[in-house]
Amino acid sequence: MITLPYLVAGWLFLVGCYGLVTSRNLVHTVACLTVAQSATYVLLLAVGFRAGATAPVFADVPVGTRVVDPVVQALSLTDIVVSATVTAVLLALTVQIYKRHGTVNPDELRALQD
Amino acid sequence: MTRRSRLVLFVIVAPVFAALFFLAAQGLPSFGSEFHPYGDRAVEMATGQRATANVVSSVNFDQRAIDTLGEEFILFGSVIGTIVLLRPAPEERETGLRSAGRVLPTTRLAGYLLLPVSVLVGLYVIAHGQLSPGGGFQGGVVLATGWHLLYVAGRYTALRRAASPTVLEIAESVGAAAYAAIGLAGLVIGGAFLVNFLPTGRLNDLLSGGTVPLLNGAVGVAVAAAIVLLLSGFLEQEVVLRQTEEPLAGSSISTEEPLAGSSMVADDAEQR
Amino acid sequence: MMLLIFLALGLVAVTGTMVALTQQPARQAVMLSVFGLTLAILFMTVQAPDVALSQLAIGTAVVPLMIMLTIQKVGGPQ
Numbered sequence: 001m002i003t004l005p006y007l008v009a010g011w012l013f014l015v016g017c018y019g020l021v022t023s024r025n026l027v028h029t030v031a032c033l034t035v036a037q038s039a040t041y042v043l044l045l046a047v048g049f050r051a052g053a054t055a056p057v058f059a060d061v062p063v064g065t066r067v068v069d070p071v072v073q074a075l076s077l078t079d080i081v082v083s084a085t086v087t088a089v090l091l092a093l094t095v096q097i098y099k100r101h102g103t104v105n106p107d108e109l110r111a112l113q114d
Numbered sequence: 115m116t117r118r119s120r121l122v123l124f125v126i127v128a129p130v131f132a133a134l135f136f137l138a139a140q141g142l143p144s145f146g147s148e149f150h151p152y153g154d155r156a157v158e159m160a161t162g163q164r165a166t167a168n169v170v171s172s173v174n175f176d177q178r179a180i181d182t183l184g185e186e187f188i189l190f191g192s193v194i195g196t197i198v199l200l201r202p203a204p205e206e207r208e209t210g211l212r213s214a215g216r217v218l219p220t221t222r223l224a225g226y227l228l229l230p231v232s233v234l235v236g237l238y239v240i241a242h243g244q245l246s247p248g249g250g251f252q253g254g255v256v257l258a259t260g261w262h263l264l265y266v267a268g269r270y271t272a273l274r275r276a277a278s279p280t281v282l283e284i285a286e287s288v289g290a291a292a293y294a295a296i297g298l299a300g301l302v303i304g305g306a307f308l309v310n311f312l313p314t315g316r317l318n319d320l321l322s323g324g325t326v327p328l329l330n331g332a333v334g335v336a337v338a339a340a341i342v343l344l345l346s347g348f349l350e351q352e353v354v355l356r357q358t359e360e361p362l363a364g365s366s367i368s369t370e371e372p373l374a375g376s377s378m379v380a381d382d383a384e385q386r
Numbered sequence: 387m388m389l390l391i392f393l394a395l396g397l398v399a400v401t402g403t404m405v406a407l408t409q410q411p412a413r414q415a416v417m418l419s420v421f422g423l424t425l426a427i428l429f430m431t432v433q434a435p436d437v438a439l440s441q442l443a444i445g446t447a448v449v450p451l452m453i454m455l456t457i458q459k460v461g462g463p464q
Contacts, residue, residue, distance in 0.1 A: 001140075001144045002144050002145040002146065003139045003140060003142065003144070003145065004145070004392070004395065005145050005391070005395055006135075006139035006142060006145070007135075007136065007139055008395045008398065008399050010131075010132065010135040010136070010139065011399055011402075011403075012398070012399065012402045013131075013135075014128055014131065014132060015402055015403050015406045015407075016402070016406055017124065017128070018124060018128070018406055019405070019406030019407070021117075021120045021121055021123075021124040022117065022120075022121060024117075024409065025409075025411050026460075027411045027453060027456050027457055027460065028409065028411050028414055030453065031405060031411070031414050031415065031418050031453055032405070032406050034418065034445075034449060035402050035405050035406055035418075035421065038402070038421075038425055038445075041425070041429075041437065041441070042395075042398065042425075042428070045428075045429060045432050045434050045437065046145055046432070047142060047143070048150065048153065048432075048434075049145060049146050049391075049432045049433070050146060050147070050148060050150060051146030051147075051387075051388070052146075052387070053433060054433060055247070055433040055434065055435050055436075056153075056157060056168075056169040056170055056433075057167060057168045057169065057170070057245075057246060057247055057435070058161055058167045058168075058169070058317065058318070059167050059168070059245055059246050059318060063161045063317070067153075067157060067169070067433075068150075068153070068432065068433045068434070069150040069152070069153030070153055070156050070157060070160070070169035070170045070172075070173050071152050071153050071156050071173055071178075072153075073170045073173075073434045073436055073437050074170050074173035074174045074178065074436075075181075076434075076437050077170060077174070077251060077252075077434075077436050077437045077440045078174060078181070078182055078185040078251055079185070080251075080437065080440045080441050080444050080445070081185075081189070081251040081252075081254075081255060081337060081440055081444055082185050082188050082189050082192075083444075084255075084341075084444045084448050084449050084452075085188070085189050085192035085193060085196070085340060085341075085344060086188070086192050087449055087452065088192060088193075088196045088344045088347075088348075088452055089192045089195045089196050089199070091348070091452055091453065091456045092195070092196040092199035092200050092347070093199060094456055094460060095199070095200060095351060095456060095459050095460065096199050096200075098459065098460040098461070099203050099206075104460050106117075107116060107117055110115075110116070146388070168436070170436045171436075239439070247435035247436045247438075247439055248436065248439060249436070251440055252436065252439040252440045252443060255440070255443035255444055255448065256443055258448075259443060259447050259448060341448060344448075344452065345448070345451065345452065348451075348452050348455035348456065348459075349455060351455065351459045352455045352458045352459055
């Protein structure tokens with residue numbers, strides 16, 4: 001019973017959240033969010049792994065070879081690209097916040113509201 | 115919430131999450147286990163009836179194509195959001211290209227040599243998505259990043275001229291619309307939305323997989339246009355737009371760690 | 387094979403931690419690029435070339451580049 005890869009995924013999520021919480025700069029926050037997000041890719045691919053199997057591509061292996069789970073790979077592959085565009089929205093919001101308030105420190109932004 | 119209260123909340127919640135996650139991980143099948151019922155069925159379907167050698171592409175663009183339609187429109191929405199958010203503010207104006215530094219001839223040569231190679235690789239990856247690792251998502255990104263070698267080579271004006279936002283926005287919309295249109299064609303011809311209505315051919319033929327290569331192409335166009343639009347949006351912020359009260363041209367880019375790329379527009383301006 | 391996977395997992399855990407703990411955004415962007423590369427290696431070792439290709443293009447190039455450009459715009463470390 002090996003669970004270490006799942007635990008690495010959990011660790012990445014927690015450490016990403018720690019970065020989010022302690023962030024002093026919204027750009028830093030966005031980067032930490034991408035770390036927390038990659039935890040899902042690690043978890044999905046770890047769940048889909050099959051020991052000693054090959055990649056689910058039958059270009060040069062005969063049909064019937066043992067392969068790893070292709071479904072989780074399909075899920076994470078699209079999400080990686082789409083997450084980059086979502087990151088772009090967050091960074092664009094950061095740029096807008098900077099233009100409006102002249103700061104990207106979350107704590108100073110809170111001071112502006114009061 | 116202040117930084118301190120966020121940290122306190124994290125210290126309380128994180129151990130709870132860690133404990134629950136640890137327990138949940140014990141309940142999962144062991145890493146590397148043989149138990150993949152859904153994956154086995156997807157493989158069987160892809161290699162048999164659907165004749166798509168790359169099973170991941172078959173899952174993405176055939177068996178679960180409707181999920182990818184959703185992803186495609188998240189991408190579309192995010193691109194629109196970013197473009198709207200990055201439009202010039204009233205107090206900003208285009209200053210023309212700022213000049214500073216120069217591009218090393220070797221960098222420029224590498225940019226020129228790699229540009230055709232990476233564009234070709236991008237197209238290859240999109241076109242062979244049904245056969246080998248790759249497809250619209252990866253190929254589109256390779257295509258878009260390869261395109262930005264022009265920027266590395268110091269040809270920012272050429273990049274701006276060749277990649278006009280209007281053309282890219284149209285390409286982005288056409289890519290997203292083509293995906294939905296192929297889905298609708300499936301509804302008309304095959305009786306279900308996004309059904310694989312084309313003949314699937316033989317396993318490992320270039321033209322196999324039915325609608326998979328078509329959908330790959332649509333996604334490839336949409337993703338490539340999306341990434342170029344996003345990167346050019348951010349480049350524009352950095353290279354062209356300045357707040358009017360700030361000093362212009364060169365002197366204003368002395369943040370602590372100047373980005374190498376921003377100084378590379380110089381030669382281009384000098385040449386003209 | 388398993389050994390390689392665990393090695394890559396270890397690298398991912400370490401670089402991921404370093405990204406989260408780097409406070410200065412410009413350094414963090416470079417670290418994020420390294421983290422993206424180790425993730426791509428991990429995906430290769432767990433037999434996911436499709437995902438690795440996607441991660442390589444996005445995680446090591448596009449996202450760090452966008453972050454770098456944003457840092458330039460918002461004036462670097464506060």
